[in-house]
Amino acid sequence: MAVSKSWQGITREQRQGLVTGLLFISPWVLGFLAFRIYPFIMSFYYSLTFYPVLETPRFIGLKNYYNLFQDPRFLTSLYNTAYYALLAVPLGTITGILLAMLLNMKVRGLSFFRTIYYLPSITPVVATAIVWLWMFNPRNGVVNFVLSLVGIRGPGWLGSPEWSKPALIFMSLWGVGGAVVIYLASLQDVPRELIEAAQLDGAGTTAQIWHITLPMISPVILFNVITGLIGAVQYFTEVHVMTGGSGSPADSTLMMSIYLWQSAFRFFKMGYASAQAWVLFIIIVFFTAILFKVSGRLVYYGGK
Amino acid sequence: MSVAQQTAATSGRTVPRHKRPLQITLAIVVVGALKYGTLILLSGFFILPWVWMISTSLKNPQELVVWPPIWIPHPIRWDNYIAAFQQAAFSQYLGNTLVVTVPSVIGAVASNALAAYGFARVRWPGREIVFAIVLATMILPGFVTFIPLYVLFRKINWVNTYLPLIVPTFLGSPFFIFLLRQFLMGLPVEISDAARVDGASEFGIFTRIVLPLARPALAVVALFQFIGSWNDYFGPLIYLNDKALYTISLGIANMQSSYGFSNFAWIMAATCMSVVPIIVLFFFAQRTFIEGIALTGLKG
Numbered sequence: 012m013a014v015s016k017s018w019q020g021i022t023r024e025q026r027q028g029l030v031t032g033l034l035f036i037s038p039w040v041l042g043f044l045a046f047r048i049y050p051f052i053m054s055f056y057y058s059l060t061f062y063p064v065l066e067t068p069r070f071i072g073l074k075n076y077y078n079l080f081q082d083p084r085f086l087t088s089l090y091n092t093a094y095y096a097l098l099a100v101p102l103g104t105i106t107g108i109l110l111a112m113l114l115n116m117k118v119r120g121l122s123f124f125r126t127i128y129y130l131p132s133i134t135p136v137v138a139t140a141i142v143w144l145w146m147f148n149p150r151n152g153v154v155n156f157v158l159s160l161v162g163i164r165g166p167g168w169l170g171s172p173e174w175s176k177p178a179l180i181f182m183s184l185w186g187v188g189g190a191v192v193i194y195l196a197s198l199q200d201v202p203r204e205l206i207e208a209a210q211l212d213g214a215g216t217t218a219q220i221w222h223i224t225l226p227m228i229s230p231v232i233l234f235n236v237i238t239g240l241i242g243a244v245q246y247f248t249e250v251h252v253m254t255g256g257s258g259s260p261a262d263s264t265l266m267m268s269i270y271l272w273q274s275a276f277r278f279f280k281m282g283y284a285s286a287q288a289w290v291l292f293i294i295i296v297f298f299t300a301i302l303f304k305v306s307g308r309l310v311y312y313g314g315k
Numbered sequence: 316m317s318v319a320q321q322t323a324a325t326s327g328r329t330v331p332r333h334k335r336p337l338q339i340t341l342a343i344v345v346v347g348a349l350k351y352g353t354l355i356l357l358s359g360f361f362i363l364p365w366v367w368m369i370s371t372s373l374k375n376p377q378e379l380v381v382w383p384p385i386w387i388p389h390p391i392r393w394d395n396y397i398a399a400f401q402q403a404a405f406s407q408y409l410g411n412t413l414v415v416t417v418p419s420v421i422g423a424v425a426s427n428a429l430a431a432y433g434f435a436r437v438r439w440p441g442r443e444i445v446f447a448i449v450l451a452t453m454i455l456p457g458f459v460t461f462i463p464l465y466v467l468f469r470k471i472n473w474v475n476t477y478l479p480l481i482v483p484t485f486l487g488s489p490f491f492i493f494l495l496r497q498f499l500m501g502l503p504v505e506i507s508d509a510a511r512v513d514g515a516s517e518f519g520i521f522t523r524i525v526l527p528l529a530r531p532a533l534a535v536v537a538l539f540q541f542i543g544s545w546n547d548y549f550g551p552l553i554y555l556n557d558k559a560l561y562t563i564s565l566g567i568a569n570m571q572s573s574y575g576f577s578n579f580a581w582i583m584a585a586t587c588m589s590v591v592p593i594i595v596l597f598f599f600a601q602r603t604f605i606e607g608i609a610l611t612g613l614k615g
Contacts, residue, residue: 029439035517039486042487135589141567192604251552
C-alpha cells in the first residue's frame, strides 16, 4: 500500500479517518460548542456585568465578586454548603464502602439486599424529598417516633436551624445505594489469589482490608469521592422542594445553589448570579485538583 | 476478630486440633448473626420510608396527625389516588413527562452511539486529545452554564417549551460517550476489518455490525437517560412556567408547596405513582442496571 503524503503531512488514510471521525462525533462537537463552551465563556462575561434580566448587560468589572464577599447571605450559603459537603461526602463514602464489604461477605439473598439498598438511589429526588419532609415532621413523623422508642425526644429537624443540616445529611445516606453497588462490583473484582496469599502469610482481617482490599478499590473510591463532592457542592433539589426554594429556617439550608437560583430567578440579578456560579466552579476545580494531588500517593493504579 | 480466628483455623496452624471444630462453629455463628443482623437492621432503614409513603397515601386527614403514627390506615382510603388525578392534573403531568422523556432517550442513544463510535472505532489524528476534552467537560457543573443557556433559550423563544429539555440530549453527553466508548473498544477490531474488505462503508459498519452488538450498552444509556429525564427537577423548574406543561417531578413539588400539609395524603398518593414506573423499570431491567454499573469502566 503506497502511503501518499498530501495534506499538511497527513496521509490520505489519516485524512479520510479524520473526516469520518469528525462526522461521527459532530453531534457532540455541536453540543460542546453550543451547550458547554458558549455558556461557559458567557457566564464569566456576565459575572463581570450588571445584568437585570430584561436589560442588556453592562460591564462593571469585578464589582459582583467584591459584593459577594460582603454579602452575609452569600457567606452563609458558603458555610452551609461546606458543612453539608464536608460531612455528607465522607459519611456517604465510609457507609458505602462498609455496606459493600458487608454484602461481599458471601451473603445469602445478596440480590434481595442489593435491591433494597439500591432502589432509593434511583427514586425521583422530588419523591424522596416529600417523603422525608413528612418523616422528619417533629410532631408526628417517623424519625422522632423511632427515636422515642429508645427514649430520645427528637429535635425539630427541618424546622430548627441547628438540626436542619444534620437532617439533610442523614437523609442523604438513604441514597447511598448507588455507591454501594459500584463498590460491590469493584470488590468482586479484587483477585481472590491476592487475598488467599495474604491469608497464607497470616494477615488478619484488618490487615487484609488495609493492605489489599482498600488499595485495590482506591481508584473507584477516588472517582466516587470526586463525583460525590461535585454533586454535594451543587446540592439543590431536596432543599428546593423541602423549603419551597427559601433555604429556611433562618437561611440554615441556604445552599450556594439555592442562593444562586434565588439571585437569578427571584431577584433577576443575572450578573450577580453568574459571579456566584463562577465561585462555585472555582471551588469545584480547586477541590478536584486537591483530591487528585493528595490521592496520587494513596491511589493504586497497578491493578488490571 | 472472629473472622481472623476462623482464618487461622482453616489454615490449621495456630489452633490446636481438638479445639478447632467448636471454634469454627462458634465463629461462624457469631459472624453470621452479626452479618445478617446488620443487613436486616439496615434494610429497615432503607424500607421504612417506602412503607411510610404507601401508608400515608392511604390515610384519611385525621390519621395524618396522630401520635404515635398509624401504620395501617383504617379504613384504607384508595380514593386518595383518584383525588390525585382529579385535583391535580396528575394524568397531564404524566403525559408531559413522557413527551420529554421518550425523545430524550432516543436522542441520547443516537447521539452518544455516534460519538462513541467516532472515538472508539475510527482512527484519526487528534482523537485522544479531543477525547480528553470530552472527559474534562464532565466536571463542568451545570450551575455554571445554566444562566447563559437560559438567556439564550429565552432569546430564541424556547422558554416555556420542552425544547431546552430535549434538544441537548441529541447533542451528546460526556458520561454516556465515555461509557459507550468503553464498550465499543471491547469489541474485536476484526469484525470491522472484515466488513471493510467486503467494501462496507463506515456508516454501514456502524449501523449493521457494531450497533447490534452494542445493544446491551445502548440499553444502559437508554435506561439511565430515562431515569434522568423522568427524575429531572431543575430543568423543568427553570424552563417551564405554564402549569399545563409541568412534568411529574415539578407537578408534585408544586402540589406540595401549594397545598402543603392539608391534603398530604393525596400528594403522597401522587408521589407513590411517580415512583412506580422507576421501580417497575428496575425489576424488568435489573441485569441492565448491574451491567451498566460495571460498564462505567470503574474497574481500573
